[in-house]
Amino acid sequence: MKKRIAILGSTGSIGTQALDVIKQHHDKFEVVALSTNKNIELLAQQVKHFQPQYAGITDDGIAERFRTYGFANLKVLSGKDALAEIASLPHIDIILIAVVGIAGLKPTMEAIKTGKNIALANKETLVVGGHIVVSTAKKTGSRIIPVDSEHSAIFQCVAGCDDLRLVKKIYLTASGGPFRNYDKDELKHVTIEKALKHPNWNMGKKVTIDSATLMNKGFEVIEARWLFDLSAEKIDVIIHPQSIIHSMVEYIDGSIIAQMGRPDMRLPILYALSWPERAEAVTESLDLLSIGPLTFEAPDTERFPCLRLAYQAMEIGGTMPVVLNAADEIAVEKFLNREITFTEIPMMIEQAMKAHKVIPDPDLECILEVDQTVRKQLMG
Numbered sequence: 519m520k521k522r523i524a525i526l527g528s529t530g531s532i533g534t535q536a537l538d539v540i541k542q543h544h545d546k547f548e549v550v551a552l553s554t555n556k557n558i559e560l561l562a563q564q565v566k567h568f569q570p571q572y573a574g575i576t577d578d579g580i581a582e583r584f585r586t587y588g589f590a591n592l593k594v595l596s597g598k599d600a601l602a603e604i605a606s607l608p609h610i611d612i613i614l615i616a617v618v619g620i621a622g623l624k625p626t627m628e629a630i631k632t633g634k635n636i637a638l639a640n641k642e643t644l645v646v647g648g649h650i651v652v653s654t655a656k657k658t659g660s661r662i663i664p665v666d667s668e669h670s671a672i673f674q675c676v677a678g679c680d681d682l683r684l685v686k687k688i689y690l691t692a693s694g695g696p697f698r699n700y701d702k703d704e705l706k707h708v709t710i711e712k713a714l715k716h717p718n719w720n721m722g723k724k725v726t727i728d729s730a731t732l733m734n735k736g737f738e739v740i741e742a743r744w745l746f747d748l749s750a751e752k753i754d755v756i757i758h759p760q761s762i763i764h765s766m767v768e769y770i771d772g773s774i775i776a777q778m779g780r781p782d783m784r785l786p787i788l789y790a791l792s793w794p795e796r797a798e799a800v801t802e803s804l805d806l807l808s809i810g811p812l813t814f815e816a817p818d819t820e821r822f823p824c825l826r827l828a829y830q831a832m833e834i835g836g837t838m839p840v841v842l843n844a845a846d847e848i849a850v851e852k853f854l855n856r857e858i859t860f861t862e863i864p865m866m867i868e869q870a871m872k873a874h875k876v877i878p879d880p881d882l883e884c885i886l887e888v889d890q891t892v893r894k895q896l897m898g
Contacts, residue, residue, distance in 0.1 A: 520545070520546060520547055520548040521546060521547050521548070521611045521612060521791070522548050522550045522609060522610050522611045522612075523540065523547050523548065523549055523550060523610070523611065523612055523613070523614065523791065524549075524550050524551035524552075524572075524604055524605070524607065524610045524612075524613040524614070525537070525549065525551070525552050525553070525613075525614045525616060526553045526574070526601050526604060526605070526613065526614065526615050526616060526617050526622070526625055527553060527554070527614075527615070527616035527617035527618065527622075527639075527640075528552040528553060528554060528561065528564055528616070529554040529555075529557040529560045529561055529564070530616055530617070530618065530722055531721055531722040531725075531783075532614070532616035532639045532665065532722075532783060532787065533552075533614070533616045534560075535783050535784050535787055536614055536616065536787050536791070537549070537564060537568065538784060538800070539784050539787050539788045539791065539800050540568070540791070541567075542800045543788075543797055543798070543800070546792070546797060547791065549568040549569070549570045550570055550571055550572065550607070550609065550610055551570050551571065551572035551573070551574065551604045551607065551610070552564055552565065552568070552570050552572075552573050552574070553573065553574030553575065553576070553600065553601055553604060553617075554573075554574075554575055554576075555575070555576050555577060555617075556575075556577050556580050558575065558580055558583060558584040558587075561573060561575070561584070562584070562587055562589075565589055565592060569591075570592065571591070571592065571593060572592070572593050572594075572595060572604055572607065573589075573592055573593075573594050573595070574594075574595045574596070574600035574601055574603065574604045575594065575595070575596050575600060576596070576597065576598060576600055576601065576621070577596075578596050578597050581594060581596030581597070581600075582596075601617065601621070601624070601625035602624050602625045602628040604625065605625035605626070605628035605629040605632075605634070606628045606629070606631075606632055608632070610634060611634075611635065612634065612635045612636070612637055612663075612790075612791060613625075613629045613634055613635075613636055613637070614636075614637040614639065614665070614787075614790070614791070615629075615636060615637070615638050615639060615640045615643065616639045616640065616665075617640055618640070618642075618722065618724055618725075619640075619642055619724075619847055620642045620643075620646055620843065620844070620847075620885075620886070620889050622640030622642060622643045623640075623642065623643045623646060623647050623651075623882070623885070623886075624882070624886075626638065626640065626643045626651060627647075627650070627651065627654065627882060629660070630651065630654045630655050630658055630660040631654065631658060632658070632660075633658045633659050633660050634660055635660065635661045635662075635663065635793075636660060636661070636662050636663065637663050637665050637787070637790035637791055638662050638663065638664055638665060639665035639666065639787075641666065641725075641734075641737040641738065641741055642737070642843050644740065644741040644744045644745065645737050645740045645741065645839050645842070645843050646839055646840045646843050646885055646889065647882065647885050648740065648741070648743065648744030648839075649744070649879070650881065650882060650885075651744065652744050652745075652747075662745065663789075663790040663793050664741070664745055664786075664790070665783075665786050665787055665790045666738060666741065666786070667764045667765075667779075667781070667783065667785070667786045668690045668691065668738050668742075668764055668765040669738065669741060669742060669745055669765070670764070670777075670785075670786035670789055670790065671763075671764035671765035671766075671776075671777035671786075672688050672690075672742065672745070672746060672765050672767060672777075673745075674777050674789070675765070675766065675767040675775040675776070675777055676746065676767055679769075682746060682747060682748070684769055684770055685746070685748070685752065685767055685768070685769060685770075686752070686768045686769055686770045687752050687753075687754055687767075687768045688742060688746065688748065688752065688753055688754070688765065688766065688767050688768070689754050689755075689756050689765060689766040689767075689768070689774075690735060690738050690739065690742060690753065690754070690755050690756070690765050691755075691756055691757075691758040691761070691763055691764060691765055691766070692729075692732065692734075692735045692755055692756070692757050692758065692817065693716070693717060693718050693729070693757070693758065693759055693760075693761045693781075694757040694759055694815075694817075695716065695717070695729050695730040695731075695732065696712060696713065696715055696716060696717055696730055697712075697713075697730055698757065698759065700821070701821070702820075702821055702861075705821060705860060705861050706859060706860070706861050708730075708859070708860035708861075710853065710854060710856065713726070713727055713730045713853075713860060714726050714727070716729055716730075717759070718760075718761040718781040721783075723854060724847070724850055727850045727853065727854065727863075728824075728846065728850065730860075731822060731824045731860070731863055731864065732755075732817060732822040732824050732825040733824035733825070733827075733828065733846050733863075733864075733867075735755050735817070735825055735828075736824055736825045736827065736828020736829065736842075737828060737843070739753050739755065739825075739828055739829060739832065740828060740831070740832045740839055743832060750829060750832055750833055755817050755825060756814050756815070756816070756817070757814065757815045757816065757817055758812065758813070758814050759813060760809065760810070760811075760812055760813065761781040762778055762779070762780075762781070762804070762809055762812055763776045763777070763778050763812060764776075764777050764778065764779060764786075765777060778804060779801075779804055780801055780802065780804050782801045784800050784801055785799070785800075785801055788800055822864075823864040823868070824846070824863070824864045824867065827842060827864060827867055827868055827871065828842060830871070831871065834876060835876075835878070836876040836877050836878040836879065836880060837874070837876055837877040837880050837884065837885070837888045838871060838874065838876050840880070840885050840888045840889050840892070841870050841871050841874045841888065841892050842867060842871060843889070844870075844888075844889045844892040844893050844896075845866060845867040845870035845871070845892060845896060846863070846867055847893070848866070848892075848893055848896040848897060849862070849863040849864075849866040849867055849896075850863065852866070866896065870892055870895070870896060873895075874892070
């Protein structure tokens with residue numbers, strides 16, 4: 519029987535790569551639902567090819583235009599609750615959350631409440647709401663399979679380990695981004711064009727900028743804390759420019775297990791969609807004889823303070839990670855709009871964190887309210 523899949527954010531980078539994986543394994547997967555924010559031209563192409571039963575469009579006006587395309591057997595869901603409606607559909611085996619930003623939190627919670635397995639590619643869900651996501655998943659039996667290459671690597675490295683207390687430390691690898699060797703003065707003059715050229719990975723604009731500032735890695739530290747129930751001192755970041763080792767787990771006996779592969783997101787996507795089984799690769803195998811030396815170095819939080827800010831937000835807890843995330847989204851948007859410089863991104867985030875009075879143990883409503891408050895303050 520084919521596995522029935524819904525993809526939230528099917529027109530984005532992860533969504534399109536997921537559909538490429540599904541296309542190559544059409545005998546294993548059936549697409550039940552797709553969604554987009556505004557890219558209805560690409561969504562229409564996807565609907566024609568994969569014939570889903572549902573399409574979600576979060577912009578009501580654009581959804582009305584899409585309905586004129588005349589897909590006879592397609593139910594179009596629209597508006598701010600469209601993603602949550604798809605997430606709550608009963609006949610879905612696994613849902614891929616590939617939307618960008620805090621918009622992924624509510625549909626993830628809906629999917630968890632109905633006990634679905636979730637392939638999670640949305641970082642912000644665990645960054646801002648990890649405590650409610652994890653606790654609810656435990657109650658409903660929902661499994662969260664990470665799609666991030668680093669967390670997918672850790673997930674695979676701890677497979678078969680029934681007691682995570684045996685884990686001494688995990689190492690999240692980072693390429694270091696395009697500015698790994700830039701000094702502080704050079705970083706002040708970084709252009710948008712250079713920042714969007716990641717040396718190894720093909721990703722969307724937001725995550726590419728976050729990778730350049732190392733905020734992406736900071737978010738991944740917070741994600742790992744919730745996914746694997748680890749304290750901050752057990753989560754290390756290590757710069758690995760070749761992006762061949764995607765992460766490592768060190769056990770208490772001194773053994774270190776690493777997951778290796780090409781820097782291609784289709785690999786962790788395939789793993790997440792196929793789990794608990796494995797499917798035939800859709801990418802070329804890694805040629806160990808041709809990859810050359812693998813090197814490692816420590817991250818520099820003086821030049822890249824976003825990583826330090828993420829650890830700080832995680833340790834403070836409560837609503838501080840919400841502020842971290844919201845401020846980063848606004849700062850990155852302002853950088854892409856040429857309103858601030860590259861080095862002003864962490865400055866803006868730190869100022870927002872210093873101005874915030876933390877609310878401990880926030881519920882979903884509180885998280886969304888704080889998120890909106892921070893955005894309004896920074897946009898004003």
